[in-house]
Amino acid sequence: MTVTERQQRAYVDAQAADARVNVELETDEGMTLNIGPQHPATHGTLRVVAKLDGEQVVWADVVAGYMHRGYEKLAEVRTFPQVTTLVNRIDWLGSFANEVPFILAAEQLMEIEAPARARHIRTILFEMARVANITLFLGDLGAQLGAVTPVFYAFRDREHVLDQIEAVTGGRFHPNFDRIGGLKDDLPKGWIADTKAVMERIRSFCDQVEELLFGNEIFEARTRGVGVVPAEVALSYGLTGASIRGSGVDWDLRRDGGVIGLAHGDVDWKVWTHPDGDCFARCWVRLQETREATKIVDQLCDGLPGGPIMAKVPRIIKVPEGEAYVETENPLGAMGYYVVSRGDLGPFRVKIRSASFSNVSILPWLLRGVYVPDIITILASLYFILGDIDR
Amino acid sequence: MGLVESGKLPKPLTSLLNTARKYSLWAYQWGLACCAIEMGAAFASPRYDVMRLGVIPLPASPRQADVVVISGTVTDKMVPAIKRLYEQMADPKYVISMGACTNCGGPYWDSYSVTKGVDQVVPVDVYIPGCPPRPEALLEGIVLLQQRIGREDPAERWRGDPLVVQ
Amino acid sequence: MSDTTTGDVATEAQEEAPEVDEVRQGWLGTLTEALGDAVVGSHVAPGRGLWVRVSRDSWFDAAEAAKDLLGCTLFDFLSAIDWMPSPWGRYEDSSVDVGIKPFDPSASFATGVAGGDTRFQVFCHLANVRGRDGQRADVIFKADLPDDDLRVRSLVPLFGGANWHERECWEMFGITFDGHPGLRHLYLPGEFEGYPLRKDFPLLARLVKPWPGIVDVEPMPGEPAAAEDAEGGANGDGEQS
Numbered sequence A: 001m002t003v004t005e006r007q008q009r010a011y012v013d014a015q016a017a018d019a020r021v022n023v024e025l026e027t028d029e030g031m032t033l034n035i036g037p038q039h040p041a042t043h044g045t046l047r048v049v050a051k052l053d054g055e056q057v058v059w060a061d062v063v064a065g066y067m068h069r070g071y072e073k074l075a076e077v078r079t080f081p082q083v084t085t086l087v088n089r090i091d092w093l094g095s096f097a098n099e100v101p102f103i104l105a106a107e108q109l110m111e112i113e114a115p116a117r118a119r120h121i122r123t124i125l126f127e128m129a130r131v132a133n134i135t136l137f138l139g140d141l142g143a144q145l146g147a148v149t150p151v152f153y154a155f156r157d158r159e160h161v162l163d164q165i166e167a168v169t170g171g172r173f174h175p176n177f178d179r180i181g182g183l184k185d186d187l188p189k190g191w192i193a194d195t196k197a198v199m200e201r202i203r204s205f206c207d208q209v210e211e212l213l214f215g216n217e218i219f220e221a222r223t224r225g226v227g228v229v230p231a232e233v234a235l236s237y238g239l240t241g242a243s244i245r246g247s248g249v250d251w252d253l254r255r256d257g258g259v260i261g262l263a264h265g266d267v268d269w270k271v272w273t274h275p276d277g278d279c280f281a282r283c284w285v286r287l288q289e290t291r292e293a294t295k296i297v298d299q300l301c302d303g304l305p306g307g308p309i310m311a312k313v314p315r316i317i318k319v320p321e322g323e324a325y326v327e328t329e330n331p332l333g334a335m336g337y338y339v340v341s342r343g344d345l346g347p348f349r350v351k352i353r354s355a356s357f358s359n360v361s362i363l364p365w366l367l368r369g370v371y372v373p374d375i376i377t378i379l380a381s382l383y384f385i386l387g388d389i390d391r
Numbered sequence B: 001m002g003l004v005e006s007g008k009l010p011k012p013l014t015s016l017l018n019t020a021r022k023y024s025l026w027a028y029q030w031g032l033a034c035c036a037i038e039m040g041a042a043f044a045s046p047r048y049d050v051m052r053l054g055v056i057p058l059p060a061s062p063r064q065a066d067v068v069v070i071s072g073t074v075t076d077k078m079v080p081a082i083k084r085l086y087e088q089m090a091d092p093k094y095v096i097s098m099g100a101c102t103n104c105g106g107p108y109w110d111s112y113s114v115t116k117g118v119d120q121v122v123p124v125d126v127y128i129p130g131c132p133p134r135p136e137a138l139l140e141g142i143v144l145l146q147q148r149i150g151r152e153d154p155a156e157r158w159r160g161d162p163l164v165v166q
Numbered sequence C: 001m002s003d004t005t006t007g008d009v010a011t012e013a014q015e016e017a018p019e020v021d022e023v024r025q026g027w028l029g030t031l032t033e034a035l036g037d038a039v040v041g042s043h044v045a046p047g048r049g050l051w052v053r054v055s056r057d058s059w060f061d062a063a064e065a066a067k068d069l070l071g072c073t074l075f076d077f078l079s080a081i082d083w084m085p086s087p088w089g090r091y092e093d094s095s096v097d098v099g100i101k102p103f104d105p106s107a108s109f110a111t112g113v114a115g116g117d118t119r120f121q122v123f124c125h126l127a128n129v130r131g132r133d134g135q136r137a138d139v140i141f142k143a144d145l146p147d148d149d150l151r152v153r154s155l156v157p158l159f160g161g162a163n164w165h166e167r168e169c170w171e172m173f174g175i176t177f178d179g180h181p182g183l184r185h186l187y188l189p190g191e192f193e194g195y196p197l198r199k200d201f202p203l204l205a206r207l208v209k210p211w212p213g214i215v216d217v218e219p220m221p222g223e224p225a226a227a228e229d230a231e232g233g234a235n236g237d238g239e240q241s
Helices: A005-021 A071-076 A080-087 A095-110 A116-145 A149-169 A191-214 A217-223 A231-237 A279-302 A355-361 A372-382 A386-390 B011-022 B034-044 B079-088 B100-104 B135-150 B154-159 C022-038 C056-069 C162-173 C204-208
Strands: A030-035 A047-053 A056-063 A322-330 A333-341 A349-353 B027-031 B067-071 B094-098 B126-128 C039-045 C049-054 C074-082 C120-127 C138-145 C151-153 C176-178
Touching: A047 A372, A056 A372, A071 A080, A071 A349, A080 A095, A095 A116, A095 A322, A095 A333, A116 A149, A116 A191, A116 A217, A116 A279, A116 A372, A149 A191, A149 B034, A191 A217, A191 A279, A217 A279, A217 A372, A231 C074, A279 A372, A322 C049, A333 A355, A333 C074, A333 C120, A349 C074, A355 A386, A355 C074, A355 C162, B011 B135, B011 B154, B027 B034, B027 B079, B034 B067, B034 B094, B034 B135, B067 B079, B094 B100, B094 B135, B126 B135, C022 C039, C022 C049, C022 C056, C049 C056, C056 C120, C056 C138, C056 C151, C074 C162, C120 C162, C138 C151, C162 C176
Parallel strands: B027 B067, B067 B094, B094 B126, C049 C138, C151 C176
Antiparallel strands: A030 A047, A047 A056, A322 A333, A333 A349, C039 C049, C074 C120, C120 C138
């Protein structure tokens, strides 16, 4: 049987592709395992290359960059509103939260303060982005460890949060709603009552997940004592968010960051920490944070001030010269934008400090000596979004 | 020469074959970025359930998949992996390109590291526009693909000729 | 000890005497005491941030001083700024695009807060999240790099997290970090040529097909037709006054 030309070409292409993707599989010193870049457990296109000795990891490396889209370069050729649209897509689950630090940095440079109503609604949407993000995490957490059911609960209840975000902003994800000086539009009628009902639903979802997952002895056996990150190591690697609060560090930018432009100071809420530093601690902290976020939204909905939704802003926005750095407590951790402006329509340089970049940089250190199934558990508990790592 | 490739099968039989194929698609989700979440909502959420169209998600490996839904930005670094996994799929296979990034580069059209459209790498059957497209849009794309499969000539596909995407 | 506070929008905008941020001045004082001549510039934005520009050779010492004296154990980020304006502007082909400063190669480019003389500046942000004496210090360090010798000492011995940040800085700007365990590509494929975030690295897609800017200007609802410039971005602004 003759080999057709098409088959020959396909073979050559496959060899070439192999040469770029392949890593030696078996040597005398042990096996090299390649996880990803397409793998259900890696939340996207992350590649972990691990040298194994039996079932234990001897050395691990993380190859990122499969989702690198060049945000910082693209931001230099876009105007400020255009960058706001683009920046939604960094952490694509909690999209509104990505816009906020950028807009706050631009507001700082322009010396504009958003009116109180805008600040409150911004915070409501910010916390709802957190809820949307972490509910998916909780569902996916089960899937990583082998329990498929929580995924469906998560998607079902998350749909309601996305409905509410869509009712205000017009988009389920990537709302592109924040503007320098306020927000694009006001809330529709009846939104507040609906949101409170949805938050109640999310609280019952959190209870369900707690029962299904956190009370499960298999879950506990697989996550307790696994992937322990001591607080000092975590700080030197720049871990933030729930990953560091799970190691006992009491730090939350909503309370300690001095961020002007969000309304967390006006409501009563609690920062959750857990001293253990293992996978269970991080997951548990996130669960509590989701509940806390729903309470914040409830309180803000109750005390929403009236007034304009947008400050007086010129039609064509030219941000004066200066540099500003604003960091906020995003769902994944601390996200910050260092905006350098030269008095132009668009930024001169934007440095995006994304939480998952630092969270994942600890993996080569953390994965030494763990067993192969624990790799997945650790990846799940550190919780990153690829767009956040690779920008 | 098999019965199907020779083209001698009568029309009702080929249309029965096509109908069976189009309502039993095993979809490999290649979820790269934000569109993956909408794809996940379409596949896993009870509201936009895709199984009612006969499409089952999560094949154990690409070798068992019929259709691949590529959703999310394709970067130059990722291209060898996409090509490799596409070639691992068994014929007859289809590609749905979901979202602006896979269609044409999307909002990152000017980036130095983004491939301007996955159709530079694999032949695409259905393009679904949107950023991200709603799950209903993905369902519509799947329905369009099913209509396309229904109109196909199995003899051509079985013969292994180069694909011509109309 | 040189202690220059460059005026910035935050302080100039007030009619009365600018407010003095005692806390940040205190941190600045601690650092200048420890580093002496190494501090070549600084800027305090009251209530916002502290910038300290150090000489290139004392980059490591500055970070060590922040870590030991101010308790800044959180390594936030490290990156660089290329102060040269892009030769292609925003690659736009439009006549309605106002406000872009045309590229003037003869002009020396202005550099930002805390001053600066060179094209490349490396900067990092360190923070104290645990608090010491009731304060949570955070400081942004900057260092100028001479054009012909883009090297600086690596912070990896102090902070493990500097590893990835320095790798990214190297591949995006071409800055070498002495003492880094292994500078190799983080984001870009191995065969990539060039340093993307440098301003003279062109975005080829935009050179091939320039973005036309606003092509038709629609009046806002309720306004008479405004035929002038309206570069508000492709998605419209919806700003309400």
